[in-house]
Amino acid sequence: MAAVDPGDAAVVERYLSEQGLRLVAILITHHHPDHVGGVLELVAGRDIPVYGPAAEAIDGVNRPVAEGDAVDLPELGARFATLEVPGHTRTHVAYLAPGVLFCGDTLFSAGCGRLLGGTAPQLHDSLRRLAELPADTAVYCTHEYTLANLAFARAAEPGNPARDAWQAECEALRAAGRPTLPSRIGREREVNPFLRTAEPGVIEAVAAHTGTRPADSLACFTALRAWKDVF
Numbered sequence: 001m002a003a004v005d006p007g008d009a010a011v012v013e014r015y016l017s018e019q020g021l022r023l024v025a026i027l028i029t030h031h032h033p034d035h036v037g038g039v040l041e042l043v044a045g046r047d048i049p050v051y052g053p054a055a056e057a058i059d060g061v062n063r064p065v066a067e068g069d070a071v072d073l074p075e076l077g078a079r080f081a082t083l084e085v086p087g088h089t090r091t092h093v094a095y096l097a098p099g100v101l102f103c104g105d106t107l108f109s110a111g112c113g114r115l116l117g118g119t120a121p122q123l124h125d126s127l128r129r130l131a132e133l134p135a136d137t138a139v140y141c142t143h144e145y146t147l148a149n150l151a152f153a154r155a156a157e158p159g160n161p162a163r164d165a166w167q168a169e170c171e172a173l174r175a176a177g178r179p180t181l182p183s184r185i186g187r188e189r190e191v192n193p194f195l196r197t198a199e200p201g202v203i204e205a206v207a208a209h210t211g212t213r214p215a216d217s218l219a220c221f222t223a224l225r226a227w228k229d230v231f
Helices: 011-018 039-043 120-131 146-156 161-175 185-191 202-209 216-227
Strands: 002-004 024-029 051-052 063-065 070-072 078-084 093-097 100-104 138-141
Touching: 011 039, 024 039, 024 070, 051 093, 120 185, 120 216, 146 161, 146 202, 146 216, 161 185, 202 216
Parallel strands: 002 024, 024 051, 051 063, 100 138
Antiparallel strands: 070 078, 078 093, 093 100
16 A cells, blocks of 8 residues: 555554555655654654655655656556646645546645645646646545535635535535545536636636736636635
8 A cells, every 4th residue: 555645654554454454655745744744653664665745855755756757656556647736835746647646735626725835826837737637537635625615616606506516415425424535637627716717707706805807817816815715
């Protein structure tokens, strides 16, 4: 098994024990403690690769990766390409295999990460890149924020029936104790306001909120992200 962004070693160790699995690698998307807090404990006594952004030093990372680098996990028959997706942080990376995306805190279902080191233009561009992936790509982000994000998405684009349908599905999943993740890129293109900043409904909602009509998609995104920060 490979662990992605293990913030808590105990959770990973318990899962390995319960499932009878062996940890063969760790993939890190960025340096925040809730994504790296378990790394040093997990590598203690294990000789395993720990992949992470090459552009910054993260304790425990022994395989730094940058845009285009391959992450080979032969024990799992898997190979990932590294994508640099700054914005949430300056050096954030994601890992992409056919049909699978581990995107950390760059993209959430119906949302995106805060600007905590990166810039709005960086995050806007990173999300544009991810939105161009095949529609059936599974989106494995690292937080179950979907219902909270959907509440904001309703304010940011009131007339979106696809979003309403996804919200109903997510409410049913959570009521049954199940996760809303992974989402899919195609769904996110339909429901996520941060991927829809060129859509008239989002533009009008941002204009009504700020009192100024955004000049372009980036201006709309920047205002939308600031609005979400205080929502």
